[in-house]
Amino acid sequence: QATTLKISHQFPGGTLEEGDFRDRLCRMFAAEVQKRSNGSLKFEIYPGSSLMKTNAQFSSMRKGALDLSLVPLSYAGGEVPEVNIGLMPGLVPSYEVGAAWKNAEVGKELNKLLLDKGIVVVSWIWQAGGVASRTKAVVDPDDVKGMKIRGGSREVDLVLKAAGAAVVSLPSNEIYAAMQTGAMEAAMTSSTSLISFRLEEVSKFLTSGRGQSYWYMFEPLMMSKTIFDKLTKDQQNTIMTVGAELEAFAIKAAKQDDIAVATVYEKKGAKVVDLNAATVKKWQAIARTTAWKDYADKNENCAKLLKLAEKLL
Amino acid sequence: MSPLTLGVLYGIVTLIVMFSGMPIAFALGVVATGFMYFFMPAASLDTITQNVYEEMASITLLSIPLFILKGAAIGKSPAGRDLYSAIHAWLHKVPGGLGIANVFACAMFAAMAGSSPATCSAIGSAGIPEMRRRGYSPGFAAGIIAAGGTLGILLPPSITMILYAVAAEQSLGRLFLAGIGPGILLVILFSGYAVYRARREYAVAYQAYQQGGVKSAYLEEEHFTLAQKVEMLPRVLPFVILLIGVMVALYGGYATPSETAGLGALLAMVLIAIVYGVWRPKDISPFITSTIKESTMLLFIIGMSLLYSYVMSYLHISQSAAQWVVDLHLSKWMLLTVILLMVVVFGFFLPPVSIILMMCPIILPPLKVAGFDLIWFGVVMTIVMEMGLIHPPVGLNIFVIKNIAPDIPLKDIVWGVMPFLLLMLVAVILLCVFPHIATAFPDALMGAK
């Protein structure tokens, strides 16, 4: 009797070979685990929030109503404040630092915390992001002064506000239209989303995340602990092994997207700018006194996680 | 049980519960939780309230009450009647001008209100008695208002388009703009028919009079001096201000669609306060109360439909049904025809809001695969749902007319709307042949997609 597990995510659906790499990763994971478990584990993938709302995924997993999900961890920041560390500007300055988390103290601590909340991290995935803008290139913090910009998360918004931006909040399906009409001048988001939102059509500048960035988002493949515990030891091992193996693919694909996004925007005639170590430091300096501090003040766990993460800098 | 068998069972149970007369919102919730209990892990039941909340806590959806408020403010104040008389004064010389005036007034009102029955009732309460007084046959008068009223969900703002934009993940601003071209097309078709029919009725009345019969009101002359006409103009001004103000805010980059909803509602209230002195709590409370009633009812359906579609998705019913449709390998246009026929059948019984919520998860994926532009389809689907509003057995606009003019027999109303149903079908076909009717406007204003 095969167990069928459901994987939900918010990204566009595709195939094993083509499409959004986060959807591809889920499909690769499903195919590989099914093979290695000799068909004792099967998967159904629900792309594009076709099963449930993005924000409902995390808590559904905790309750055992959803099996797996690939979702930006910080989305659950309202429910479990500690996970806001998954999108902390400047805290992760490169894919290498992100990758080091898993086996470093900060990763172990985060893992423990999530297990405690009923979540098993199956695959550690980081992704860089950038800024699409229609008025001017956003490199230095000074550039966003007075700019109507969408940060997309509390921590990013705090930094942008401190830098003098007029932060705008609006639902993601309105980003394109808002950029078009000028209701919003710039948006900060992941490289893959910068492409899938088709913002290149309405942007004149792109701050790319290739090489250097202060914007790295943790979007792991996660599993409900309740469901995980019901599986056999072998099945659990298979899941964790395949999850770990796919991390290399994730880094490669994410980096490819960082480059692809630049190409896409250049083709549309947008000016592409890159960040250097000095500019990243400037953003980091603002984040330290705003977002980081705000986070550490939340509770002891947060303070501890932040301290451990800073060790990797 | 295979997903398709389960799907059939789900459909049958839904039909039974809905036809039992249970309110649609509760029926959706009862069917969904019932199936959750029998076919899904127990933990699912613990997540229903959060799922419903997540669905409803969207500023896009919650702009619906504000759009309704804006329409109610205009519709319940003398503004609707004034708009109608001004247009009438200017158009009455044109043969069939009274019919055109009614269509125009409906369109103007539709461009401010989000729903069709609201449009119908606001213009119809002045328009139907006037048309009948002028000799129009009752069925014809009812038909014009019923059909003109449907423009309410085609011309922006539109409640059903809001839901569609959320379900199809399309830009609401773009979808709103896409409704304008087809809206104008329908205004032209309706007006053209109104002229034709009025002339024919006039001819019949004239002949009857010549042969010594009674003199129909059709044959009476009506006259407005230029001064009278000019004097009426300022009454349209508030509408124009409201219309342009909201459009500029939205497409000029000043406001998001949801902010526009708030802005529009407030602007409408300010306008009726200044122009008509409608501002005291006892003046405004009736239409705010009716807004609350309607939006609560709608949002409950919307919230519960989330549970309904969640169960459909979890049990793989939506996906299997969509796959089944894809596997039929219908040609692109055959697929569209089949889907639109389904919309028509659903439209026999359900209001547009429920049709969108229940059908979108199933029909959108195959349409996407077939390469249809989902903005364009949203407009086509809206027109087809408009047809549902004026055809029996459950046609909301017909009920509204019945309420405004209880003495017109239902049979006359139904025959009166038939020609307009045909014209809407013509509009759908024209849209299929010339998709630019819908897409040209958003492309021009917001850049090609």
Added chain:
Amino acid sequence: MSHGFEIASPKGPPVPDHPFVARLAKGLEWINKTIVRISMFAMLLTAFILTYSVVTRYLFKIPTDWQDEASVFMLIGVTFFSAAYVQSYRGHIGIEVLSSILPPAINRFRLLLVDIISAAFCLFFSWKSWTLFHEAWVDGQTTSSTFAPPLWIPYAMMAAGVTLLSLQIVVQVLAAITAKRRAA
């Protein structure tokens, strides 16, 4: 469906025959009326907040990050709290084709059954809403936005609103059961 207009505007919900049930119904009516008054204010306030958001962003380039969420909370409150009021007028629409086909006795039974099932569902929903509220309260959950207001607020409004709605349906069921037979 009422759409910004009313097909018939009744003075108030029908008064039950049984004196105790009638008192219950009167009590609920008073609560509902009060709630609608507050809701009216909340709705106007929402329209004002959203307008304010547009104006300040353009004139003063001030970040507008709390307006959307404040509006959401307000309208969630209006929706859930008004549900009982709408139910008291039977304003939640359904497909009423059977009522004209079935004989009156069976029709009465059908309506009663529909109400009992609706009440059961709403009670279940309010129970689950209160649990959700409790979780959010204990864990100190907030929304994940910048503004980050506590989630127990909307959850509590949802739970209280649906509880009130359940009560309203229960009273309607009681009224139907205790109703005196009227000559047809």
